Amino acid sequence: MGVLAEPTTGRTAGKEAGRLVGKTALVTGGSRGIGRGIAERLGREGARVAVHYGSNGSAAEETVAAIEAAGGEAFAIGQELGVPGDAAALWKAFDTAVGGDGGIDILVNNAGITSPKPFGTLAEEEYDRVFAINTKAPFFLAQLGAERLRDGGRIINVSTGLSKAALMPELIAYSMSKAALDLFTRDLSKVLGPRRITVNAVAPGIVDTDINADWLRGDDKAWAGAAALSALGGVGSPAEIADVVAFLASDDARWVTGHWIDATGGSMV
Incomplete structure (x- = not known):
């Protein structure tokens, strides 16, 4: 596969080049929260960023x-996930937008949903939707994206600390879907390793985003309780998760693959 020409970014003359200049990235769920933080961070590092959204186009344009x-x-x-043909449709839209050979260097599977229902009341359709978006979509986005991903590329899956500890048992289906994503990360690293493509998972803890706003x-009591879970005594921010993703996307992490990276602020300690 050929290599896309280095994009024109419009950076201020003399500004120090980032680690990802000349790279193209796709961030699913990149319009809000952690996804927006990741998209902005990769953009500051010099990557040309495809900001995916499911329904909120205005938020995606704000991120852009x-x-x-x-x-x-x-x-x-824009492409809804969790529906038949979602991965193929998303890649078709990506190919149209980038033109040329449609090549990509960094795929960040960030889009996900929760379903805060107790075990006894979670409906089958809700369970299926959680897995369709959190587990199935990343699988097929990676499968169909592998032919577009350049050798030496990166796949980064956004997981959760809840796949390792039962801190919120009311999120049992969500935790299960992310645990499956963790195993996918591990095994895919062996599949794509011969091409020097690294595959890693980043696991946030409680992060101050709109999804947790309610x-x-x-x-103050809820905030203090959330902060108490962290060894660092605080609630995470999207920027703190994005910094870990940016490291994994860079050449500095070229010898790190197949790993679940704890980015919970020490909540698993």
């Missing part, structure tokens, strides 16, 4: 604008 304002290059791609923000 933020990346461009910082001197990077980005574009938005129970976390504005409730």
Whole structure:
């Protein structure tokens, strides 16, 4: 597969080049929360970023604008996940947007949903949707993306600390879906290793994002309880997770593959 020409990013003259200049990245669920933090971080490192969204196109365009304002290059791609043919449709949209050979260097499977229902009340359709988005979509995005991924590329899956500890048993289906993603990460690293493609999972703990806003923000007791889980005594931010992803996406992490990286702030200690 040929190599895309280095993108024109519009960076300010004299600005230090990032570690990912000339690379193309796709971040699923990149319009909000952790995904937005990752997309912006990769953009600051010089990557051309495809910001995927499921339904909130305006949020994706805001992320694109933020990346461009910082001197990077980005574009938005809309495609609902968890439906038949989702991976193929997303890659088709990606190919159309990038043109050329449609090559990619970094795939970040970040999009995911939770289903905070007790074991006894979780409906079958809810269970299926959690696995369709959190586990099935990353599998087929990687499968169909492998032919586009350049040798020496990166696949980074966003997991959770809950796949290692039962801290929130009401999220049992979510935790199960991410545990399956962890095993996928491990085994895929062996499949793609001969091409020097690394595959790793990053596991956040409790992070201050919109998905946690209802129970976390504005409730001092809830915030203190969440912070107490961390050995560092705080609640995570999207930027702190994005920094770990940026490391794994860079050449500095070329000898790290098949790993589950604890980014919970020490909640698993």
